[in-house]
Amino acid sequence: MLALRGGLVALPLLGLGAGFAAQGLGHPEAAALAWSLATLAVLAVLLVQVATSLARGDVGLDLVALLSMGGALALSQPLAGAVIALMYAGGQSLEAYAAGRAGRAMTALIARQPRTALREETGAEGVRVHEVPLSALAPGDRILVRAGDVLPVDGRVAAGRAVLDLSSLTGESLPASFAAGTAVLSGSLNVGQAFTLLAERRAEESTYAGIVRLVEAARAAKAPMARLADRYGLVFLVVTLVLAGGAWAAAGDPLRALAVLVVATPCPLILAVPVALVSGLSRAARRGILVKGGGALETLAKVEILVVDKTGTLTHGRARLKSVAALPPFGEEEALHLAASLDQASAHPIARALVEAAKARGLRLASPSAVTEVPGDGVIGLVEGRRVSAGGPRLMRAQGIAFPSQQTGGDPAGRDAAATILVAVDGRPAAILSFADPLRRDGAAILAALRECGIARIVLATGDRRAVAEALTAGLPIDAVAADLDPADKTQVVVAERLRGAVMMVGDGINDAPALAAADLGVALGARGAAAAAEAADVVLLVDSLAPLPEAIRIARKARTIALQSVLAGLGLSLAGMVAAALGALTPVQGALVQEAIDVAVILNAMRALSGPGADQGADTGPPAA
Template sequence: MNESTVRLALLIMAVLGLVVGLAIWSAGQGPVQPTTIWAIATLPVVIMLVVSILRDFLIGRMGVDAIALVSMSAGLLLGQPLAAIVVAIMYAGGTVLEDFARGRAERSLQALVDRAPRIAHKKSTTGTETISADQVAIGDELLVRAGELLPVDGILIDPSALLDESAVTGEPLPVRRIASDPLHSGTVNAGETFSMRASATVGESTYAAIMRMVTAAQTAKAPFIRIADRLALLLLPLTLLVAALAWYLSNDPIRALAVLVVATPCPLILAAPVAFIGGVSRAAHVGILMKGSTALEALARIRTAIFDKTGTLTTGGAELIEIDLAPHQRADELLRLLASLEQASHHVLASSIVQLARRKGLVLCQPHQVREHRGEGLEGQVDGTTVSAGSRPLVLADKPLPYWAQDGEERHRDAAVLRVFLALNGELVGIFTFADTLRADVPDTLVALRTCGVNRIMLLTGDDDTAANKVAASLGLDATISKATPADKVRTVEVEKRAAPTMMIGDGINDAPALAAADVGIALASRGGTISSEAADVVILTDRVQPVAEALLIAKHTRTIALQSITVGLALSGAAMIFAALGMITPVAGALLQEGIDVAVILNALRTLGGTDVSASRQKRAIKAAEPQPR
């Protein structure tokens, strides 16, 4: 029998003892006196409390449960068994309420663990076999049927797949993935059956990392919670002192008993852990994983935010920002020809071009007679047309730019962009300009951070001065440090920490040391980033930066509710002690009053599970980048 069942059984026994005793008392006669029944029904709760206090004492803990023991014992010794059993019911009821509150706060996190992938369908030369998820090896080709969980992280093999990623990223709508896109374990196939190639074992996949963080969230103890424990410990001698003074000044031991009864905030100090577990659960719902309540509390105090650039403030890839077209040419047709040719290339830009064409629904052809010039571009035959794509020297040689391309060349002369020149049968027909663009949700995110009390936001990047200063100027950042090595990043974080609580936000391996050095490290892990995720205190699973502001808001909301529950509960208990010492509250009435206080603060702590009042600017999702306009 587990402890929760024992506590519920003790509550039922105490309630039955009270009811039976009251029935005998109202009838005026019975085989036993009602006071005897009340005393007997109180004893099991007293015994359980003694065992609990001794167990806590042996591991170096002491709390306000001792006040409950003293008040019940005093009630029995002073001939007030009715007051004693009411306190017993209130205490046992508080422990049952405690179990309920913890269970509700942890349910969302536990649901993630309960739905962990357990099987996989592995393809082989003999067909498809069903195996345990932990038997999947890197490189295995897997079949994922409609409605099934993805067992491990992997790469999509088929042209496209529709995935429900809500349990992992918090995104409510299914997301379309295309060939070569990374896939996360724990997401659900919301479309037709597809094939994928495993890129990680089950223990190294996204869902396993989530479960490790859930475990940390349920076991870690925040400094704020430890402060609440110390407050509880201070309440014990204070209560005994007030009770002794009340007895001494009034010469009435019943007043002392009333003081002890109203000072029994059994689940009161539980409000802090319930609030913090609720905050961690709330964050998990929107794709933000907190590594325990310690991370959440530290996040609530942040005053300085340091951002990496590439992959954090920017998309981290080559995005098509502009197409310069020759007269009478169509952008989609040129993109189709370019992407068809790039299928044969291993250049870092090639996959971006191919994926862009597929997202537009363009039908690509197989290129022939392809010849690649390393670092310059490639040429080949597509649909019987000779296609050349790459740098200006490769495509144009010494020829001058035509008039329609001159404005674009001048505009991007000193910009950090990649320009792909495209020629058909030796004639230049288009120029595609790619750049690492700013994430669409970054401006709103920075506004939200400042609204949440972050008064210093800076950029810390390994990129050159030109690229860093351009981003910083467009966002109005407070400071910019460029050409930073991982060691430089750590030193910068240490300097900022001495001035104010600091968080570092990044996504790459080179950010990991700085993430670990910060008061709070936040990793953007939607594209992998295992090392940075392990080093961080908070992990964001969505491919957006806006959850950084959401995480800060949730942390502040949670800490406010926890502090509110503790201070208001203790203040009400203190006021009740004064009234009891003055003889205005009887022991029985005091027990009922204290339970009302306890229930109120616990229910208030559970508010962290709900949403927060977030302004529209904080709630905005990343806006899809505008389609590049032909010039």
């Protein structure tokens, strides 16, 4: 359809040129014929479009263009008809260009999706590489990624070091380096040497395929503002017909009515709104912000209240060792060394955090033996000939090991800890380890930026204990804390906040999906977040950070403001021109030229939504956490 609109302008141009040439050679009849044929060509295309719209139940403003061109031919005004046809086709072509430019970033995301991959296969002749379609890839496949290739699936670097350009996913302009064993995202571009990728997901389940689906859904969605423009368009159509009919009746001259119709063709309502909104969607996509259609963009521009999850959103979602309280006669390093050595045998996230902390302190860990893991309670085993236990109070009680009550129940240093691990050695209490999920370094600055963007109220909604949540948010610009919540409770918090105004909910986990769906606008955090959260959300941030959110709000508000400006200014100028035409101040040809100037101004103004500080640079958000 866009190609048809773009090419339509050639027909009246040829007709006008041929007509003026014939007129110059003294053949007015031939000139009139050329102009009439040019008008008829555009009129035929327009007739099909109007009939298709009417069949769908849409009474569009293209009907005004149909009446004006038909009226010009009926009133023996072939030159006016050809000019009207050129102006209408020019407006359509300009809209097609603007929409095409605005959607270029979203189109690029889809166009760069790979279709095949180089799979390594082991046979009698050794390892060979075969090109296979993406649908043939399965988890566990080893894929050769050449320099310049786009990663076809999510996976891990199996061999070599990967240097990847993540700009299409995150907006980050600088390449990032990933060592062997590091997780990497599909859609990233290999800008370094070739490496081997170990697939972890099928192509249709990978990050980039999900992004492409979101983009296609965003392009298909029609914004409430666009639907509102359609309703206003009906009013504008009625006003146009009444004004044209009144001018004809008052002056007794049908050319007055024709001039009114011409000035109304095409209408700023059908040009400005979609161009401004698609421009906003495109600019957001370049910044690593996927907005699912113009409706979501409009809602984003109007949100007043933020309900935000804690784990993985304000925090990194990964526990870190906060403190070690050694109990005599054990020393801090001794207790940490024994506990971390034992926890090497556990896959629990807290165990991994403990091992990482011990290694970061330079401790050399020993190999554990005779390890028994009690799910939900902890781990017991031998380290360097000593019996070590690491876990919760229930594990210690089961072994008859009594820790000092003041430390296990009320140590101020541990009240705000996300988790507390007790360590015993040879049946004696050895240490109390406190773990926390710390606030992201940019958390306070981002919340302050959201305030500056017009967010009037910020509510933290978390499943963690209140003491943990309040300690984490002390000093932050947060108005209320709701803690100890399950998914249903989070949803109720969102529903209650909606009574105060438009609510935006931000989360990243499966447990956040119901609350995201209940909010006026749901925002899912991170390209590697839960699929359920991304599906329920209206906006997906393609980095594991809130950093792009203030920019997303600014883009949305600018796009909406520009759309309204364009509509109001364009309608005002069009109505003024229609009144002038009704009074006989404009001929049909002059009216067409005036309206074309209005349309050009309206579309150029709407395209301002593409621009802004840093519009074409990558967002300073960094690569997603591996």
